[in-house]
Structure formats: C-alpha cells, structure tokens
Amino acid sequence: MAVISLAQAINQALREEMRRDDRVIVMGEDVGRRGGVFLCTEGLYEEFGPDRVIDTPLAESAIVGVALGMAIYGLRPVAEIQFADFIYGGFDQIVSNIAKIRYRSGGQFSAPLVIRAPYGGGVKGGLHHSQSPEAYFIHTAGLKVVIPSTPYDAKGLLISAIRDEDPVIFFEPKRIYRSVKGEVPEGDYTVPIGVSRLVREGSDVSLITYGAMVYECEAAAEKAEKEGISVEVLDLRSLLPFDGEAIIKTVRKTGRPIIVHEAPKICGFGAEIAAFIAEREILSLQSPIIRVAGYDTPFPLVHEHLYLPNERRILDAIKRAVSF
Amino acid sequence: MAVISLAQAINQALREEMRRDDRVIVMGEDVGRRGGVFLCTEGLYEEFGPDRVIDTPLAESAIVGVALGMAIYGLRPVAEIQFADFIYGGFDQIVSNIAKIRYRSGGQFSAPLVIRAPYGGGVKGGLHHSQSPEAYFIHTAGLKVVIPSTPYDAKGLLISAIRDEDPVIFFEPKRIYRSVKGEVPEGDYTVPIGVSRLVREGSDVSLITYGAMVYECEAAAEKAEKEGISVEVLDLRSLLPFDGEAIIKTVRKTGRPIIVHEAPKICGFGAEIAAFIAEREILSLQSPIIRVAGYDTPFPLVHEHLYLPNERRILDAIKRAVSF
Amino acid sequence: MQMSIVGCVMGAFQIISLDGSADEEHLPELSTSQMLKMYRDMVLARRLDSWLMRLQRMGRVAIHAPSEGQEAAMVGSAHTLESEDWVFPSYREIPVYIARGVPISEILNRQFCNEEDPLHGHDMAVYGSRRHKIVPAPVPVGMQIPTAVGFAMAAKYRGEKAVAITYFGDGATSKGDFHEALNFAGVFKAPVVFFCQNNQYAISCPFSRQTATKTIAEKAVAYGFEGVWVDGNDVLACYSATKRAIEKARRGEGPTLIEAFTYRLGPHTTADDPSRYREHAEVEKWRERDPIARFKRFLIRRGLWSEEDDAKLHEEIEEDIKLEIEKAERKRPLKPDVIFADVYESEPWHLAEERDEFSRFI
Amino acid sequence: MQMSIVGCVMGAFQIISLDGSADEEHLPELSTSQMLKMYRDMVLARRLDSWLMRLQRMGRVAIHAPSEGQEAAMVGSAHTLESEDWVFPSYREIPVYIARGVPISEILNRQFCNEEDPLHGHDMAVYGSRRHKIVPAPVPVGMQIPTAVGFAMAAKYRGEKAVAITYFGDGATSKGDFHEALNFAGVFKAPVVFFCQNNQYAISCPFSRQTATKTIAEKAVAYGFEGVWVDGNDVLACYSATKRAIEKARRGEGPTLIEAFTYRLGPHTTADDPSRYREHAEVEKWRERDPIARFKRFLIRRGLWSEEDDAKLHEEIEEDIKLEIEKAERKRPLKPDVIFADVYESEPWHLAEERDEFSRFI
Ligand SMILES: Cc1ncc(C[n+]2csc(CCOP(=O)(O)OP(=O)(O)O)c2C)c(N)n1
Ligand SMILES: Cc1ncc(C[n+]2csc(CCOP(=O)(O)OP(=O)(O)O)c2C)c(N)n1
Ligand SMILES: [Mg+2]
C-alpha cells in the first residue's frame, strides 16, 4: 500500500470521488490552476477541467452560499475555505441557511455538501492563519463536524462526508498536512462519521483528543508510560455527532479523562466533552476532568509552540490526574 | 422609585448615557424614527437627532464594522442588531476584527463599543427570531458577553458596557422586555460586569442560569420548596467573564449544580459551566452536573414552549439531582 | 425596447398608463385567457392577503408579511416562468406562489401550521414546495440570492435549460450577500434573474437612506451585466421585462437585474405600525397607482372585462378562501415531536436521546 | 481632468508616459523636493522589499507580502495625505508606511518580531501605528473597509477635517464588506477615499475571473459616487487622482473610489509560487512598465535627477537598510507572556489564571 501524506490523501479522496460521481465538484479560491495553497486540489483542474474545479472570486459567503444552491440542485459540491480563519465570512450562510435548510423546508430540501478548510496552528501563521473554530459549528444543529488526524482517516472520512446527505464541516490539521504520512489504500473505502479511533490503550488516564493534538498526546502518553502511568488515547475524528459510547467506555476504564485541543478553552469542544462526562459518569471519576487547550487569547504569531498544548503540558495534566 | 419594564430600562440607560456623554451614539436598522422594532430606542431620535441616532442601511457586517471605526476614532457606539439571529451577518467583523483589534495592534487601538441585540425564544418568532447565540461569542477571546434579566440590571449593566474599554455583546431577553417590570432608579448607577446575582438562597440544589430562564428557575425553585427541596438560584448576568467564584460557592454549598439555558445544549454555555465545575469542584459534587437546555435542533416555530426549558423540565432535573 | 440601463436613469419601463391605456408597441404577446389568469391571480393574492391580515389580528394565524400593492411585480414576473424554472423567493411572495399554481389550501396549511403544513411548522412567514420548484426563503434578508446563483450554475453545468429567479427587496441590496452573489453570477454567466421589488421601504428605512443611487437597476453596472428598471405596478411591463431576462438567461447569455419600482401599501408585517415612519398622504398617493385597479382599467378598456365580471370574480374568490380557511383551521395541529424532525437525514444518537427525554414532558 | 467614470471606460488616467515624457497640462503642483522625496520613498520601498524577500528566504523573518511594482500607486497616493488623515491599509502597504514617514527601523522591528515590535508579535505581515495614524489591517481581505468608513463618519460627526483612506486589492472588491462599506459611505457621504490597487491577481485568481466588469472604478456607480480609473504605475497620476479625492472628501463632498491599475511583479507572498498560474512573458511585459524606472526617466528628462544621483541614492539606502536590519536583529525577542498581553484593557480572572499556569511551562 502506498504511503502518502495527509494532504495527498485528501487529494486522492477528491480525485477518486470525482471520477466515480460526476455530481462532485470542487470550488474555492485558488483551487484550480494553483491547486490550492496547500496543494490539496493539485491536478484536479487538469483532470476535470474548469467546470468541475472552479476557481471562485474572493468571497467566502458566496462560496458556501453558491455551494448550497448547487447541492439543492442535486450536485455534491466540495467547497474549500482557504483557511478556517476565513470561514467566518461564510458563517451566516452556514449557520442560518445551510445548517437549517432541511429543517426550514420541512425536509423537502437538504444540503449534501462539504466545506473543507485547513485549520489549527503550528505553521507560524499568526492570528488569522492558525485558528481552530470547530466549537462554533459543533454548537450548530444541522451540521456535522469532522477532523481527521491520519491520511487513512482523511481519505475515508472525506469520502463519507461527500456521500453524506447532510452538510459536513471538514477541518484539516494543516500543521500535519505533509509531516504525517501513512498507508492509504487506493480506491474506494470509507471511514464512518461518528465513530472514534482508539489510538492507544491504557488503564490509568484517558486522553480524549483530535486533529494534530493526537500526536502530542501520543508523545505525552509514551513519556508517561516510562514513568509507569498507562495512558489511553482516543481520537474522536467526528465532533458532531461525537462518539459518546467510546468516551464513556474509556472514562469507565481509567476514571481520569483529560481533553486536549488547540482551540481556546472557554466554550471549546472540550467543555462539551467534560460536561457530557460530568452528566453521565460522575461515579466513574477518579480525578477532576482536566482540559488542556489553547489559552483564551487570540492566536499569537510569536511563541505559538507555547500557546499550543504540547507534550509537556499534557504530561503535567496526566500527573495531576493520577496524583489527585 | 419608578417601576419600569426591561425595555424601558434599556431605553433609559441609552438616553441618560447619551445625555452625559456626547461620544455615545446609537445606530442600527430602524432605531431612529421607528424607535427600534421593540421600541428600545424610542424617543432618542427626537431628542438627539439623526447624527447620534443613526438609521442604517440593512447590512449587519457594516453596522458592526462601521461601529468599530467609530470606536477607534474615539466615539462610544452602541450598535443594535435587530434580532440576535441576524448577528451572524456581522460575525466575521465581530470575531476577526472587533474582538482582536486590541491584540492585533499590540494594544494601540481598542474597540469600546456595545452590540445590543434582543435574543431568545418565547415570542412565536420561529427559526430566525428566537435564537440564543451567546456561546459563539463566549468562545471568542477579546469580547465580553452580558445578559441581564431584570430592569435594574439591564440599565446598570448597559451603562457599564458603554463605559467599558472593550467590546461588549449585550443580549436582551426579548421575551421579558415588557412582561418583567421592576424598580429602576433614575440617574447614574452601574452594575459591574463579571459579577453574578444570587436570586434566591437554598441548600440542596443550585440552579445556575441567566436571561429569561431566571424566571423559569425561580418558579421551579418555588415548586421544589413545596416538596421540601431547598433551591438556590444564581443569575450569572455576565457570561464572559463569568463569576467563577460565585459558581464555586454555590456548588460547595449544595453539591448539586444544574445549569439552565435556552440555547442548544451541545457546546452551549452550560457545557463551559459544567466543565468549569468538573475541573475544580469534583469533590463537592453530590450529583451529576445536569444541563437543562434547548434541544439540539434549530429553533422551531410550533411548540416552542416545549422546546424551551420550562418549570416542569427544571423541576424534573432538581428531583433527579436530589435523588441521585 | 428601451429597458436597459447602464449607468444612468431614463425612467422606468412602463406599458400600461395609470388610466389603463397602453403602449401598443410594447404590448407583450399574451392571449386573453393568459391576461385574465394574471388578473385573477392578482385579485386572489389581494383577497388572501387581506384575509391573512385579519386572521392574524384575530390571533388565528401567526405573523404575516402583506403583499398589497406589489401584486403586479410578483404576478407579472412569475407568469413568465416555465415549469422547469426554479423560484428563490423572500418572505413576501404569496402572489408568486399563486401565479406558480400553488393551491391556496397549501398556503393556508402553512399559515395555520396544521398537520399538512409542508414546512412542518418549523418557520414563519415563508413557504416552499419541491413540487412547485420553490425553495423556501431563509428569513435573514438577502440570504437566498447566492443559493439561486449556485442553483443556476449547477443547471448550466448539467446543460439543463432551467432558469433560477430570485426575489428580494430594496433593503436586501445593501447586504454583502447580494453583492457577492451578483458578482459570481456575472463571472460565471449564470442563468439567473435577480428580481428586486423596490417597495421603497425596508421596514422604516426609506429607499433614500438605503443607498445613494437613484435606482437599484444601475447597480448591475458593478457586475458587468444588464440592469432593468421597470414600473412595478404595471403587470405587463413586469411580465415583459422578466420574460426578456428569462429568455436571455435560457439562451446562455447570463443574468439580469430587474428592479420593479413599487410600493408596499400595508405595514411591513402584522407586527409593524407604519404610521411611525411615513405619512398617510404618501400611502394615499400610491393607492392611486394600485396595480390591480390599473390592470382592470386596461382590461375593461379593451373589452376583455367588465364590472360585473369583476364582482363575480371577487365573490367567487371570497367564497373559495373562506372555505379553504375553514378546512385549514379544522385540520389537526402538528405533533409536538415534529420539532425533532428534519434536523438530519437520519437521527444521530444525541437527538434520539433528547427526543426520548422530551417525550416525558408532553 | 478627465478622470471620472460613470458607467463606461475611457482609459486610465495617465500623466507620465512610458518614456518619461509628461502630459504637461495635468502635471500636479509639486516642488522638486517633493518629487524627489516621492522618488526616494519608492526606491526605499523597493530596496526594503527586496531585502525582506531575501531575509524571509534565509529564515530570518516571517512571511512577507511584496510590493514590487506597486510603489507608484502607494507612494503617489500616500503623499497626498495631511497629518490629520488616517490610513486603513491592507497587508501589502509598506510603501505607504514609508511615504507616511514611518522609519524603516519600526517596520523591521515588526518583521523581526523583536521586543520593540509595535504589534507585540501578535500578527504577521501587517503594520500599524497610532503615532502615524495607521490602523493595522485585519488579515481577512476587505475587512478594514467598513472600519475606515466608520472612522470617517465619526470625524464628520465631530466636525473634524480628517479624511480616511483605505487600501485594498482587486480581490477585496468581491467581498460583501466592500459592498456594505461603500454603500454606507455613499449614504452618509463619509469623508473617505477607497484606494483599490488592481494588481490583476488575487493570489492565482486573475482579474477576469474576479469580476465581469472591465474596471473596478465603474463599480462606484452602484454607490452613487465617483469612480476614478488611474494608471497605477504612474506616480503623478496616482498623486493627482488621490489629491483630488482627498480634497473633495475634506470639503464634505463625499467618497471616491480610485482604481489604480497596476501589476504585482513578485509572488503573492513569500509562500507563493506564481509560475503555477501565470506566464513569465506577462511579468516581463509589466516589468517594462516599472513605476520606478518610469518616474526616474521623467525626473532625468526634466533635469531633476541623474544616473549618478541615482547610484548614490541606492547606495545610501542600501547602507541604511543593512544597518537597520542589523540593529533590529540584535534586539531581544519578545517575552513569552506577551501572548497574554492586549486581550482586554484589564486582565480578567480567567486569563490571570491561565497566565499563571503558562508560566510553569516556560
Ligand atoms: C439580515 C437581516 N437583518 C434584519 C432583518 C429584519 N428585517 C426583516 S425584513 C427587513 C426589511 C427588509 O426590507 P426589504 O429588503 O426592502 O424587503 P421588504 O420587507 O420591503 O419586502 C428587516 C430589516 C432580517 N430579516 N434579516
Ligand atoms: C477573507 C479572506 N479570504 C482569503 C484570504 C487568503 N488570501 C490572502 S490574500 C488573498 C488575495 C487577495 O487579493 P487582492 O485583494 O487582489 O490583494 P493582493 O494580494 O493582490 O494585494 C487571499 C485569497 C484572506 N486573507 N482573507
Ligand atoms: Mg423594501
């Protein structure tokens, strides 16, 4: 099996799905000739032409709003927002129109579309090229929210997202676009939306995470292991709907849940997971529910490696949990 | 002291602050001659004229974006968004520009402005006239978020918000604009941002809430009292920053926190409060942390009284907490 | 035809004068029965509107956004549509639905939110129907415009001959979505018609405060396609201008922005009090330009209609509406758990749980 | 002057021809020293730009958005500003800062994110300074435009004579914010100048795909004020057009949209590879229209400048830049806890807590 990067896996998913299904079209800023600023759409313009790989004017609200019109027609648009930080320009369309079209129309119309965007920090992008805005969308009924962390999942989840009958916000951890490589089968397979991946088994502490943080968690888990603490790592993959069962299972097992994400802490997705656990599994808890998250400031250009949760901070949380 | 409605208290705060400070201007759709669709700006146009009470074109992004320019100049704009449901049109400006101007500029510029909007359900407004979008803003560093529940607080908090050096999102529970009346002193006073209000003391269960839900909680608390359960009710008033001390105090006292809000549950503000408690006060807990919230659907037109948390649902949660 | 405007204003395109006389040269090719059907639709829309206003005042239906005064713009334009065309309306377009053949029973089911409400009681004041190729409006102003453009782009990609028409008000033209959508349409030559009803108010905001241009039509300059300014109280002018735009779009020659200059005679919605922001005299002036009266004068002048016909028509329509109201009101209300319907295609576990919990409280 | 455009295109306004000869009738009233200052600013901007490109390639500074080729548009326009005027730039406007009198040391402190970085290392590729009345750009394209309008409205409310000028690219004109802001400016007659540098690309998107109009200038029609199309590689034409617009705004006669038609000679940013989307030949063609060479020819033709002067100037500037780079690079880096600065005026409890926690990890 070929070993490819996360960005290449995205590219492969798009290419194969476009070959299989002529309803699938790709649109966004610089997705055509330029192949996307991260080259996720490289080669698609050459293979499928300008009618299916559409370079758009610079207008995020129209990109997603137009995608909705195409989806209502019966196409399967995959709209790219160049950086997740610019998705707010299309926020009104996403939250008020796309997320609600099925509900608004009494089920007569729906929005089978995907909005892809690179997200997260670690690329020296500063304030507006580093954000993790997933919580805004998880709070919005009618959407699905997916974040892959491996090339295999990226391809399988993106294909699922394209085939899904509802709108999927698909955030890609840009920091690991190239650095993370893995085996990806050619051809058709899917990874189901809503199901997490157990990255690593353990019995003392559960790290519940997603995106690029999976790797920080794995590193911290390994360090902890050396100090005799057994750490389980759960990669959620889907944030809405999230895999409640798997969360409960790991909490029952270890009693010490720690949630790790890049986004700011207050009202981040970690809050939901913590609340979910605190509502259902309080008797399983052996420690407080700890969140290791981005700080509640805008995303800084300098010292971003200190802003982002890292091995050290996660390890510290692990130790606090076991010594509670 | 005059007994006035919540809407009248808002009106009084604006009027008095405009009299005191000529930097204060009011702008938005229909705020002038029409006096606002809920009449919160009634009479201001007549008193202060079109230069200070500005009827704007229908453009939410410009309303808040222009307000930012005015604030940078040195004015104190109070921008009205006609319904909180339409604030998403200005979301990009609020989240990317207004919330971050101080940070972006290294503290050279700031955004001392207020964005007021009626929010919440209970007025048969359907999908796009009933939403409670506070969580989106609480998750956004650089903003403050305030929701009053009484006329006294509405006036005092709005004056604080206008005088604040940072941008404040000020959501007004429209359902109780007229129905809730209370004593409001004429003249200058403030209610500080960041401090909650203990509505009612109790020892068995803590209801942590804000906005119109304060009254549902009070009603449920009274019912519970009759059944021998002593219920404390905390009105947060400020959601960012929120009054962490008061939350901890009530949780230590009762051990049974229940969070009540209208917004959908997943990633709502209740999640943050639950996570906050689960991180710090796990040993105080005598019951799971329960959330009573709007369901995770868009806001429906029909049966909204069943969609919204009500006395019955809150009472049920109280009983679940004490019988855990 | 002198309809196009590029950069300057020549006066709105008109066919029927106030007195009912016509510009014979520009009369569209319409059979008598077609014209009478248009007239009937306008009258039906007006009567239904007035019923909905009253029903709301009596507390029997929810909020209503009246169309009184704007029937020519809506009926005239909608009569140009073929069965394959799609409509992306706003919240004031009941006359369009009627012209599109939607039975008033369905509109009433909607307003009464009964068990046959096609939108399942999920939103107010808007309507949609897959069968009639009408996509229900999102209530936030202007938001449907990019959707119409995307739909049109998809139709073009598929080589289909469908055209999308979208309706919106003067206020909507100030929104970013209007701009982004029209710019896309220009770039991609989408087969779409932008139909703006300039009724001169956005709630209380007069047109002069909405924008500094004299017309909406000239805004098309900014997108590289044609803008057309038409008398929105003249049903034949609206028909002709729209027909031309639809045919142009169908031929692959791109979009058109049509401004129908008209007036909202009633309040913004049943929740509004227009006396707060406009003079009675202004309304009276515009009543004289009533589009239905004008069309009637035209029809009578040409011997196609009479006062007796008119009285009969009104009576017939009135009976019909009353009957349908009774029927709609008698239907069962929507079940409580309808609030959990239509969120996703298949219900995720968390909604199933919430629905379970919910069922304990009803 | 034939600068205005309403609805149709007459050709961009130009004063200096490619060969350096001038349209004497339209020459602005500028002293020799003013013109030489403009020339110096352009050269300084170009040299600094080329240094920043190299420094980035060497990994010594972060991402940079080059201005090569656009110096005439920026320096020409910025030289018209009075000290009371305010600038709302985008991310490509280093030549504007130079023209505004910002010392290059400050620009370099910014790029090196050292302890004297006026933005505290919080954002990339943008600059701002209260002292110089420059409000730093938000990186999302077009977002600064409504801010400039609001600022101008406030100045007008206060009866101050300040004018706001905002810079943005061709891509920005597709954004809703552009539209909403220009519409506001038209309605409120705000004293603001919209200065669009149409460098014909938004990253890879060519102007022809950005909009269906021939110019950006004609988009002003949609807002009821004047649009001006100017040769953006002609510093005097840019100066004259902007001066006229600034004076007009100062007199209370409202906004102007200026389109400076120019070309980005370099990549979009240091992260871009333009060979993916445009031909080398096209770039070469535009190199012939280099604004600095053209202005130099003009100055030499008029006996105001010589090749020797030029060599000396370049040398001097080069020395200066090198020195300042050294100084900037030697300054201390920003302290880690700077990431907690400037979130609110006074730190709320939750940030104090987080900062405490943070300090354990550095
Ligand atoms: C984005 C948004 N802002 C505000 C509102 C509240 N509102 C409803 S209709 C309306 C005026 C719309 O005016 P116009 O576009 O001219 O349409 P008309 O009502 O005149 O048909 C306003 C402000 C809304 N629905 N959406
Ligand atoms: C809202 C938004 N979308 C996308 C981007 C990514 N991006 C940065 S610059 C740019 C192109 C801007 O083009 P233009 O406005 O012509 O300015 P130029 O770069 O040519 O000076 C894009 C797409 C962004 N910064 N903001
Ligand atoms: Mg209107």
Ligand SMILES: [Mg+2]
């Ligand atoms: Mg450009």
